[in-house]
Every structure is written in C-alpha cells, then in structure tokens.
Amino acid sequence: MMTDMEKKDINNRNTDNAIYFNFSYAALKLLGKNLYSNAANAISELVANGLDAKAKNVYVYIDMSDKEHSIIEIIDDGMGMDYEDLARKYVWIGRNKRNDADLLEDDKKNVMGRKGIGKLAALYLSNNYFILTKKDSANKVNQWQINLSKYDDSDFPKLDRINKQIVIENNDIWGKMQHGTAIVLNNVDLRRNGAKRIEALKRVFADFYLIDELASSIYVSVKTDKKQKTNFEKVEKFVAFENLFAMYDNTNSEQYKKMRKSIAFSWASKYPHIANKERETIIFNKKDFNYKGKKKFKTENGEMIEKEYELVGWIGVHATIDSKNAIDEKFIRNDIYKPNRLRVYVRNKLAVADFFEMHPSTQAMSNYVEGDITFNILDDDDLPDIATSSRQDFLDDERVELLISILDPIINSLFKVRNEIGQKIRNENIEYENYIKEQEENKRKKEEEARQKAEEQARKAEREKNEAEEKQRKAEEEKKLANSRAEKLSVNLGSEKKRNHFLVNSLDDDQINFAKRLHMIRINTSTIAKIVKNNVNKLNRGKFKEKDAWELLKKISYLSARMQAVLEYSAMAKFNTKEEFIEDNLFDFIEEYCENVLAQDEDIEIQILREDRKDFIIRFIPQDIAVIxxxxxxNSIKYNATILKIILNNDEDFCTIDFIDNGDGLNPNIEDTSELFEFGKGYTYTGTGVGLYHIKNIVEEELKGTVDIKSEQTKGFTLHVRFKKI
Known part of the structure; x- marks a missing residue:
C-alpha cells in the first residue's frame, strides 16, 4: 500500500490543468492489458462505473466502420465528477468506493466496484482517451485527456485538462444531460471482433448485469458502415424461457411464468404420436430447498463474524440445446454466445460467467442448465475479496462451498427430471418399435401361409397340366402311327414326290426354329462378304488406304461380335430371331440375358439390381445389347473382377444402366478416359481395344444414348449408360 506521505507527494504534483495517477505507467499498462480478455468485458466494466455513479441511462456507441481505428463513446447521466472527484477518486487506483464517507449505507450495498480498478478497462481498449464530465450544469463541462503513449515505464501518467471544446459523435445526447460522464476512446483496435461477436454484444451486456434488477437502462448502438444511421437499442435480457423444461425460481419477478405449460419433444422421436405429445413442464417449490440462513465466516484478520446469506434467482434445464430444435427463437447458441450457463451475480454484476467452469459436473445434463443467481455474501465488505483468489482458493473459500451446498440439490433435481423425461420418451420409442415388429411378424406369417397355399395350388395345377399334356402326347403318337400305316399303303406315289414330302414332314419344331436362328448369321456373313469384296476392289485399284483398313476391321469386328451374340442367345430366344429389330422391355431383356446366358460363366458373379419394375419399352436389336x-x-474378367453389378434405373425423364465391378480398376497411366472408346486402344496384354468402341457406337448411334466412364474411383470400374425417354 502507498503511504500517506507518498499520496501527499503525488497530490502536490497536481495543478489546475494536470492530475496525476498514483501508479506508474508500467503498472497501469500491466493492469489495463491483463485484467480483461476481450473488448466486450472491458466496455461492460466502464458501463458499471456509470451505474455506480447512479446513472439512470448509459449509452454505448461503437463505430467500427474502420475496425482498426474504431471509436467508442460511453455516456451516462450519473453524478458526474468535478476536479476534486477526479483528484481524490478517479486517479487513485485501488480505492474502495464503498468506503466513501458521502455514500449512504443503502447506496453502499448497491455499489458494484470494490477494488477501484474498473477505470483501467479504458486502458485495455486505448492508450489515448478523453473524459468529459459535468456535475452542476449541462454547460459546465470539464474535459480531460490521458495519453499513455508519451510516458516511460517509470513515469506517473496524468490527466491533462483540454480547454478546446471536444465535439463527440453523440453530442445531441450528451448536450441534453445536466450531469454525467462521457468516456471517448479513439483508435480502438476491434479487428478481432467479427460480425457474430458484435451481434452478440447486446446479449453479453445483458448477461454482465442483472438487467431486470437494475434501476437503470443501458442502450447500445453499433455501426459497421459510415453510412449507417445511429440507432440505440435498449439492452434486454435474452433468455429462452419457453425452451426450459423445468425450473427452480425464488425471485420476486416470478420468472417461471415465462415458461410454457407444456413442451413437445419433437426431435426425440420419428413417430408423430410420440414426437407431438405435449409434456407438462415442471416448477420446483422454493420451500423444498434451503437457500438462506445465518453462518459464521472468518474475516481477513481471522475473527469469526455471523452473517446472513441468501441465494436469490432462477435455475432451469433446457428441453434441448440444439438451436435447430429449440422451441424458443430466443435460444441462440454459437461460437461467441452460449446461453446454457449458470451465471453468478454479486450486487447485480456478473461475478462468475459459468459456475460449471469453476465447479465442473460429471452429469451430461450440465450443458442443459441455465440460470441467473445472486449470492451477495461472496462480496461482503467485512469478508476477504474473493475476486482476487486463484481458482483453487476460490473453490476452497467457505462461501463458495456454501454456495455449492445450496446449488447441488437444486441442480441434481433438475438433472433428474430432465433425464427421466428423456428416458420416458426413449421407452415409448422402444415400446412402439416392438409393437411395429410384432405387427410385421404377424403380417409375415400370414403372407407365408398365403404363399404356401398358393404354391400348393400351383403344384396341383402343374400336376393337372402335366397329366393333360401326357394324355395329348399319347394321342398324337397314336395319330402319327396311324398316318405311318396309311403312308405305307400309298405305294403308287412317285419317288421324287415321296422324297420331298418326307423331308418337309420330317422337320420338327426344333429344326424349323434352328433354321430361323441361322437367318441372322447368314445376314451378317453376307455383309462381311460384301465388305471384303468392296475393299479387295479398292486394293486392286490402288485406292486402299490405312483408313479403309481401320474401317474394315471395325465393321468385321462388330459383325463378328453380333454373330457370336446370336450363337449365345439364339437357342433360348422366344422372340422372332428372323427379325433384326424388336420393340419390347429393354430391362427385361438385359435381366434374362444375364440370368440365362452370362450366368453360365463361373469366373464372375453377375448381380442385377432394379430400382423398380417399371417397363422401359424401346426399339432395339438384341444382337447389339448382347454385344454390350x-x-x-x-473386360471385367480381364481386370480380375469377381462381381459385376448391373443397376437398372427408370425415372421420369431418363433411364440409366450402371455397370460396376470390383476389379483392378483403370490403368493409372490412363489420363483421358475418352481414349478408351477409340478403336484399337487396348490397355491390357490380351485386349484388342475394340470392346468399348462397339459399346459406345451402339449406345450413341443405335440407341441415341450417352456412355461414359467414372474415373474418380481407385478400385473397380464403373460404366454409366444413359437414355433420354422419348
């Protein structure tokens, strides 16, 4: 502590135009920069100074259109200060305002500050600021400036009187006040404060004080653009009371009345009858808990003194802390502002921003708790200043231990009811899911019984059909036998005529169908013969070029693939194979071809996946689809695939076919996948590079679709075919 002689020595330096601080520049700088963690807290501390000066209105103006050189004005209509007040009070760091002789006892109880360091909040924000103050009349203004940039660490800074009138941004408000103080800070660096932090500023101010208990009003205006008009908004408490499920409240303001009577936990279930069910909210009776009494406490000199204590406030537990599910639009939770905190106040000023940070809870529901509580015994003038304690000393203080003993039963009761309603809803979900499973099982059993009955009926019908066919077969054999006997009797018929008649009648149905299936092969071989003949003629005339050779290979390769396809499916075809085109369901053809022809290959498993069973009727050449x-x-087998999925999808505008295998995927040397569709571009030792060329040619030229390769995957291969519906 500074001695009376040292105080007198500093006071002797004062002149009419200069008032010295009682701390060196180094001490002021250290305190000013280390007391506060952000601009909002520092501004809130300066507002508290105005409230301690009995201001009815405090205005906070922030112009951050130039963030690095922001302007802050804090204007209050409090008592104001004259020269004596500045010299005896303002410049004395560490002065306890509650010891002022001119303060009434009731006023002392409401003074927020105790350590006399709140004014240093200005130094956190700026090294150069102005103090405008008036005590007696609106026209008698004392103007002072402190500019720390011109001092050495060992110097004692001072307030310098400014005689030239200082015009502030909000002179219209300041000019009408008969008394009060204006703090004007220039060149405040707010670059670390983004849009979200500024948007949350009013909420931060509202949490810094017990707004509902103050006899004063606080107004805030923030400008982010010079063109913006100054618009002061009253700071009001933002609490999402309608989002609370349960509450303890012993305030005179009856905050519990702001809650909803019931809440539907719509996010907790996917079943409407559970999600929309209204759950009655819970209000705890304050008589169920001990929240006040008398206790002996130890003073700084070790004496025991009996003091009354009382916890006043409300504590609630939220139904949800997910902003998208919140029932009350006031519930806003982001990186800057977190509403779900248990705030502890002393003398209407925030003492602990979140009690759970000082006294962590193992309960998961601690994140759901919010409340405003006052426990003034924490800052009693007769007891040690708890604000100067370390975290551990704070927790070990007997007053904090007392506070914990009061809070724990209340908070645990809130945890209990919130956990119970959550478990109740989970049980309802489980019960309903079990009911659904039971209904599905009953349905499955009925369907199984119906299936078995249908199968039995089908087997019976099959037996009857087989019996009828056997009966018909025997009748036909008897008829043939009779015809044979009749032929033997026709000995007078000519031998040539008899031979022709014999050949025609000897062709059974299988032979006739086989002749039809050879039709397509004859067409393709005839086409190959014509192509070869034309190119031989070109060669003889000396006009056969490399381009002609490539075209010849393309056509012969394509026709060869078509003939191979005919040989694959012709034996099983039910359609007229003599016709090149058919108009039918393309997806059905693909599915049947895979199941009856390609499935015979044991090297790969082919899986057909259809999104639905809609028909995709199109005019196509079966040989071409088989070639694809x-x-x-x-190709999939060449690249070591064991599974090939063929996904058939039919929507309103397009039909798509996706071929997806689990093989080795594309060669990493391939940079442009479009090259794979060029004739003769092969990338395997056994490949000729014609397969994908034929696929692209058939899809684009014959079927008027598109085909491409999905190249982003590192394993496997995907070919995507797409048709636009006509």
Missing part, C-alpha cells in the same frame, strides 16, 4: 453385355463381362 458380352464386352462388359469380358
């Missing part, structure tokens, strides 16, 4: 499928399967 054969080439895809061949």
């Amino acid at each position: 499928l054969d080439n895809v399967v061949s």
